[in-house]
Amino acid sequence: MDLKDKLVSxxxxxxxxxxxxxxxxxxxxxxxxxxxxxxxPSKKEEAWKYTSLNNLQKIDFSVFPKQESALEYKDxxxxxLHEIDTYKxxxxxxxxxxxxxxxxxxxxxxxxxxxxxxKPMYRQIIELYFNKIAKKEDSLTSLxxxxxxxxxxxxxxxNKAPRKPIQILHLAxxxxxxxxxxxxxxxxxxxxxxxxxxxxxxxxxxxEVFTNSVxxxxxxxxxxxxxxxxxxxxxxxSLIDNTYIDQKDxxxxxxxxxxxxxxxxxxxxxxxxxxxxxxxxxxxxxxxxGKQHVDHYTLxxxxxxxxxxxxxxKGIYDGSSTGVFNGKIxxxxxxQKTDAFQQNNNVLISDKATLNTKPQLEIFxxxxxxxxxxxxxxLDEDAxxxxxxxxxxxxxxxxxxxxxxxxxxxxxxxxxxxKARVNxxxxxxxxxxxxxxL
Amino acid sequence: MAYTEEELKKELETKEYEYGFYxxxxxxxxxxxxxxxxxxxxxxxxxxPEWMTEWRLEAFRIWxxxxxxxxxxVTYEKPDFQAISYYSAPNKKPKYESLDEVDPELLxxxxxxxxxxxxxxxxxxxxxxxxxxxxxVATTFKKTLAEKGIIFCSISEAIQEHxxxxxxxxGSVVPQKDNFYAALNSAVFSDGSFCYIPKGVRCPMELSTxxxxxxxxxxxxxxxxxxxxxxxxxxxxxxxxxxxxDENQLHAAVxxxxxxxxxxxxxxxxxxxxxxxxxxxxxxFNFVTKRGLCENNAKISWTQVETGSAVTWxxxxxxxxxxxxxxxFYSIAVTNNYQQADTGTKMIHLGKNxxxxxxxxxxxxxxxxxxxxxxxxxxxxxxxxxxxxxxDSLLMGNECGAHTFPYIETKNKSAQIEHxxxxxxxxxxxxxxxxxxxxxxxxxxxLIVNGFSxxxxxxxxxxFAVEAQKLLEISLEGSVG
Numbered sequence: 001m002d003l004k005d006k007l008v009s010x011x012x013x014x015x016x017x018x019x020x021x022x023x024x025x026x027x028x029x030x031x032x033x034x035x036x037x038x039x040x041p042s043k044k045e046e047a048w049k050y051t052s053l054n055n056l057q058k059i060d061f062s063v064f065p066k067q068e069s070a071l072e073y074k075d076x077x078x079x080x081l082h083e084i085d086t087y088k089x090x091x092x093x094x095x096x097x098x099x100x101x102x103x104x105x106x107x108x109x110x111x112x113x114x115x116x117x118x119k120p121m122y123r124q125i126i127e128l129y130f131n132k133i134a135k136k137e138d139s140l141t142s143l144x145x146x147x148x149x150x151x152x153x154x155x156x157x158x159n160k161a162p163r164k165p166i167q168i169l170h171l172a173x174x175x176x177x178x179x180x181x182x183x184x185x186x187x188x189x190x191x192x193x194x195x196x197x198x199x200x201x202x203x204x205x206x207x208e209v210f211t212n213s214v215x216x217x218x219x220x221x222x223x224x225x226x227x228x229x230x231x232x233x234x235x236x237x238s239l240i241d242n243t244y245i246d247q248k249d250x251x252x253x254x255x256x257x258x259x260x261x262x263x264x265x266x267x268x269x270x271x272x273x274x275x276x277x278x279x280x281x282x283x284x285x286x287x288x289x290g291k292q293h294v295d296h297y298t299l300x301x302x303x304x305x306x307x308x309x310x311x312x313x314k315g316i317y318d319g320s321s322t323g324v325f326n327g328k329i330x331x332x333x334x335x336q337k338t339d340a341f342q343q344n345n346n347v348l349i350s351d352k353a354t355l356n357t358k359p360q361l362e363i364f365x366x367x368x369x370x371x372x373x374x375x376x377x378x379l380d381e382d383a384x385x386x387x388x389x390x391x392x393x394x395x396x397x398x399x400x401x402x403x404x405x406x407x408x409x410x411x412x413x414x415x416x417x418x419k420a421r422v423n424x425x426x427x428x429x430x431x432x433x434x435x436x437x438l
Numbered sequence: 439m440a441y442t443e444e445e446l447k448k449e450l451e452t453k454e455y456e457y458g459f460y461x462x463x464x465x466x467x468x469x470x471x472x473x474x475x476x477x478x479x480x481x482x483x484x485x486x487p488e489w490m491t492e493w494r495l496e497a498f499r500i501w502x503x504x505x506x507x508x509x510x511x512v513t514y515e516k517p518d519f520q521a522i523s524y525y526s527a528p529n530k531k532p533k534y535e536s537l538d539e540v541d542p543e544l545l546x547x548x549x550x551x552x553x554x555x556x557x558x559x560x561x562x563x564x565x566x567x568x569x570x571x572x573x574x575v576a577t578t579f580k581k582t583l584a585e586k587g588i589i590f591c592s593i594s595e596a597i598q599e600h601x602x603x604x605x606x607x608x609g610s611v612v613p614q615k616d617n618f619y620a621a622l623n624s625a626v627f628s629d630g631s632f633c634y635i636p637k638g639v640r641c642p643m644e645l646s647t648x649x650x651x652x653x654x655x656x657x658x659x660x661x662x663x664x665x666x667x668x669x670x671x672x673x674x675x676x677x678x679x680x681x682x683x684d685e686n687q688l689h690a691a692v693x694x695x696x697x698x699x700x701x702x703x704x705x706x707x708x709x710x711x712x713x714x715x716x717x718x719x720x721x722x723f724n725f726v727t728k729r730g731l732c733e734n735n736a737k738i739s740w741t742q743v744e745t746g747s748a749v750t751w752x753x754x755x756x757x758x759x760x761x762x763x764x765x766x767f768y769s770i771a772v773t774n775n776y777q778q779a780d781t782g783t784k785m786i787h788l789g790k791n792x793x794x795x796x797x798x799x800x801x802x803x804x805x806x807x808x809x810x811x812x813x814x815x816x817x818x819x820x821x822x823x824x825x826x827x828x829x830d831s832l833l834m835g836n837e838c839g840a841h842t843f844p845y846i847e848t849k850n851k852s853a854q855i856e857h858x859x860x861x862x863x864x865x866x867x868x869x870x871x872x873x874x875x876x877x878x879x880x881x882x883x884x885l886i887v888n889g890f891s892x893x894x895x896x897x898x899x900x901x902f903a904v905e906a907q908k909l910l911e912i913s914l915e916g917s918v919g
Contacts, residue, residue: 046509333836333837336836346848348848348850348851348853349851350851351818351850351851352818353849353851354847354848354849355846355847355848356845356846356847356848357845357846357847358843358844358845358846359842359844359857359859360841360842360843360844361831361840361841361842361859361861362839362841362842363831363833363839363840363841363861364836364838364839365833365836366833366834366835366836366838366863367836367863368833368861368862368863369861369862370860370861370862371858371859371860371861372842372857372858372859373856373857373858373859374844374846374855374856374857374858375854375855375856375857376846376848376853376854376855377853377854377855377856378851378852378854
């Protein structure tokens, strides 16, 4: 039985376990129908031209993990940003681990999707926001919606900000030979609220893991949301991350994506600007080697006037890795005075690395400033020589240059400890010890 | 009086197609519809050898299996391929020795178009192979060219007289199965131009063909084949205007360029098919496949000024097969009213040290949609490939759209690729700057539009640049310039 059929038939079993009178029930049934009709996207679809899911579909994933597994904090400490105090929402094989987590209801809600979906006190918010911005026609998003049960639920009321950043960590232990996870996150920042979230998916074994995640972010008027995605998974972990962002007047949403690992990673990042004077920032650093494959698929939909968007994606590709960048800026007719900027710079280190990039502009308004730039190149020989002539070995010199190349993406990271962590990851990835902190 | 952008917009909308007229010449037309018999009949009418008939039939069989492409960013009512007559030739044969013998009505048509054969002969030094509907009726300067060993004739003539050359190269760059319209063209092409430049010869003049669609309900299926042998050079011009029609006309041409070692081909197009009226009614569907193949050290340069057609679907491409070969693409695409253009290029880097340059300027006005779609592909063995692309769009009014779809695929680490795209309107500050220096708004807009497209206009051969500028004026600048 192929994966699609398996998922569709598992849906019945899934529904058995939960309340069918749940208001979300209809949304789920609708979603599974859509997935059943559309199935997994194939390479024939323009949006999936460069990324194939065929191999994933051949694996017999278990959809529901059978047994719980206990983990000790010391074993997984390194996957946290542990230098600072944070709220933590930790899932082990898709199941919430209260032992490892630290949630709160103190003024803000940092808790679980499962309680938000089932407890009456959240019903109003769920009705208002759940599955409202996620693209209902998208088959993988529908698949997630159908099985949506668990994930992070973050609600920041008007004029509030949580005391510390929030970390969401999804761990896979390898109890199952191959596991499919479908976390669903909902993040709501009300008027003038602020929140910082760090999300990470981590597999702890070499068993196959396939994560199809959906995150919906709502930023009301004047709200500020920072979302950091750390992707440094092992060689048998695949991730499809679907993030949908709805922004209102004057809000600022920044998403940073750091892709340093994983077998197959696809980041669908969608911004919908439903207000004026909005600032949207999308930044990413991708450093790959081996047979890794990362596909960034971004959309910024400018639907109202006087908004800005800034996109900056840097990629460094070694081994026989494959990188894809598909950035789309859509400017509606009424979205005059839009300032949209998109940049994608890439360095290919190895002869076997492949890069496909497609920066798209679709513009229907005339009084706009839209530009994109895209480059593919190598390290500057002269700069390398300059550093070498000053006693820096070639490898380190190259790393320094690549670090400098990626650095301006890091400038907008607003958690210093996270910046330091990413710096270390970059140094690690480039295989150098510089003797000083980059 | 100050001239504002609003006024310019208005003028653009109301500007009617100036070259719409219809010449009444008796045509020798095949019945409507398409099947193997029609393909055979076309081949028979043209008295073609058997291999050519087979080649056409093969293409037709492939075409039947294919589906019309949907991926382009254009919407239109699909043509009914059974409602088209696939062959029509001006009746009055045989060919003429001098212009006096040509049907005066035909000459009159050319006069209206501003292509006086006579004048061009004397002043411009351009040899014109006129394609009126499908069969070429007048060829000039043949003798001068023949002295150099250059072959410049209609493709049907070439099939008769130089079958070896045609057989060797036809379909070598655009195979029959390449795409839906290329397959259709391969099956039914009625005529077109053939050009062969022998080794080491520099063609002394610009070669030029004017295409015209003339017969109601006749699709025009041109086939052009240009072969530049080792070390040769040729500059080829193609330009077209079409009479005003209500039903949509289909134009599916194929152009193949072959530049052998050290050769250079410069191919310039001015396209001004009937774009439909300002309600978006009528207009030509222009689905063209153009591709060039570069051997070692060869260079192919495409320059196009696209102002006409209701729907344009056109990607002049370069296959940079040889080492050190160069591909260039310079384009201005202007769309107005309800026109839709999806145009761009493909640069396929296969050889070492290959270079390509893409400069694309899109100007959209009225309710039109203008898309750039381009592919830069660097294969794993293409060491030191270099590409620079720039796509600029200018929007006039808030009912039009400008789109950019660049695809960049790299499999080699030594590749250096840069791509830039901008979208803007004519800046108030730019106009203010000009006003401040005593240039009125009318002139300022003209200056800016001209400046915007100058990079491409400069690449056109002298004789053509004048006409291109004229067309830009008609489609856009109106009385601004």
